[in-house]
Amino acid sequence: MGEVIVVTSGKGGVGKTTTTANLGAGLAAHGHRVALVDADIGLRNLDVVLGLENRIVYDITDVTGGHCRLRQALIKDKRFEGLFLLPAAQTKDKTAVSPDQMKALCEELRQEFDYVIIDCPAGIEQGFRNAIAGADKAIVVTTPEVAAVRDADRIIGLLEASELRDPKLIINRIRPRMVRHGDMMSIEDIIDILAIDLLGVVPEDEAVVISTNRGEPVVQDERSRSGQAYRNIVRRIKGEQVPMMKLEEGGLMSRFLRRMMGLS
Amino acid sequence: MPRELVSIKGTREGLVILLDSTREFEDIKLHLKRKMESSRGFFRGARFAVYGQAITGRQRSELENICRQYGLIPSPEISWPLEKKVEQIKTVLPGEPARLVQGTLRSGQEIRHQGNVVIIGNIHPGARVVATGSVIIMGCCRGTVQAGAEGNTAATITALKLQAACLSIAGITASPAAIPRSSLFPITARLKGGRIIFDSYRHKAIYPAF
Structure with missing residues (x-):
């Protein structure tokens, strides 16, 4: 029996879909069987980020509507053994699926997969209700901005009201230099406000933009810092104790020298 | 018998x-x-x-x-x-009843109560407490608190910490600039002369002066 994890944030554009794709690919790279579910019906993106767009035949509403079997709708990712995607419908909206149908779908998926990761749409309306209906764990993604943190707080309250206790936090797109200069909220500031456990911190990284456009998850990029951050988060989900990555680039000496030369 | x-x-x-x-x-x-x-x-x-x-x-x-x-x-x-x-x-204890809320109020969550409210936790930005009596927050208050909501001018708001909170008592709102930013002691807001004033809880307690 696998576990069902929903990736949510409240605010849009903080990196839910990127996080879902990378966690899925990362867990599959560890040899797990993983199903990714795009619950963002009407605005599907997860297939694009994974580079599977042109392979969609059936989608989630075809499964819940009984037009095809679940196995027919699941798209196998050829790069990662064990990674599958259940895409969202693009021509319908959030009312096309009900929370009960999502619950049944998650039950069916967890029989076959080690991890079922649901990409939740932005907002707190029916799309959100559908996405969390079948989940037993939640990951909240936020960026170091007041609006994103405020929305994350609202989401955590709603998750708790739906018996999804102890959600874990991923802070995305942090810029260590801006934090050091006091121009951006720090990890400590965000934890202080949200008061939940931190699962990981992903630094702002151009490699994410490049890999997303190419449809290749950054988690497989050995050289990028964001890829390293996602690999660490994957190991934490598996239950390993991994220390938080040092966000500042370079050692103490090079930082000192840079500061002396007025470069940072 | x-x-x-x-x-x-x-x-x-x-x-x-x-x-x-x-x-x-x-x-x-x-x-x-x-x-x-x-x-x-x-x-x-x-x-x-x-x-x-x-x-x-x-x-x-x-x-x-x-x-x-x-x-x-x-x-x-x-x-x-x-x-x-x-x-x-048969002896009756002095005091008034209050509603006890255990846990933090997050953005979008609201408590409405006829009477006094005690919260063991924080009030986050975007959360709201409306009480006809007094409100005590055993934590940090960053949200909206309305005490004496039906015009009770004797109602007070007490918190361990106030940060960018929006407070009002009997319909009178505290000016954000008047709210003390930090204090070693709990802070009480009360009405005096048609304005909300803040005093540290210290003078009533038995803390040694330091």
Whole structure:
């Protein structure tokens, strides 16, 4: 029996879909069987980020509507053994699926997969209700901005009201230099406000933009810092104790020298 | 053993008149009158006290007046041990009831209550508490708190910490600039002269000065 994890944030554009794709690919790279579910019906993106767009035949509403079997709708990712995607419908909206149908779908998926990761749409309306209906764990993604943190707080309250206790936090797109200069909220500031456990911190990284456009998850990029951050988060989900990555680039000496030369 | 409606006991301090208050009050009154009548002035000049569970103050003075007519002198200080115990249990503790909320209020969550509210946790930005009485926050308040919501100007707001909170008492809103940013001690907001003032809880407590 696998576990069902929903990736949510409240605010849009903080990196839910990127996080879902990378966690899925990362867990599959560890040899797990993983199903990714795009619950963002009407605005599907997860297939694009994974580079599977042109392979969609059936989608989630075809499964819940009984037009095809679940196995027919699941798209196998050829790069990662064990990674599958259940895409969202693009021509319908959030009312096309009900929370009960999502619950049944998650039950069916967890029989076959080690991890079922649901990409939740932005907002707190029916799309959100559908996405969390079948989940037993939640990951909240936020960026170091007041609006994103405020929305994350609202989401955590709603998750708790739906018996999804102890959600874990991923802070995305942090810029260590801006934090050091006091121009951006720090990890400590965000934890202080949200008061939940931190699962990981992903630094702002151009490699994410490049890999997303190419449809290749950054988690497989050995050289990028964001890829390293996602690999660490994957190991934490598996239950390993991994220390938080040092966000500042370079050692103490090079930082000192840079500061002396007025470069940072 | 069936209890008598009215029984009279002699103690060192005086007479104790015991009532069986499970019976009709009119019967008790009648019985007492009959007892006094039949004593033919035997009790005249004696001091007495009336004891009975669940009798009202008015009923008590009515019974005392009957005894007075027969020359008895009321003296409530006469003690009767068994009944006294019951009286002590009836004692009402001072104070008002309050609703206890355990846990942090997150953005979008709201507590509305007729009366006082105590929150064990923080109030996050975007969360709201509306109470007709006072509000006590055992944590950091960053959200909206309305105390005395129906016009109770004596209501107060107390928090361990206030940060960018939006506070109002009886419809009067505190100006954000007046809210103290940090304090070693809990802060209480109250109305004074049509404005909200803030004072540290310190002067009322027994903390040593440092």
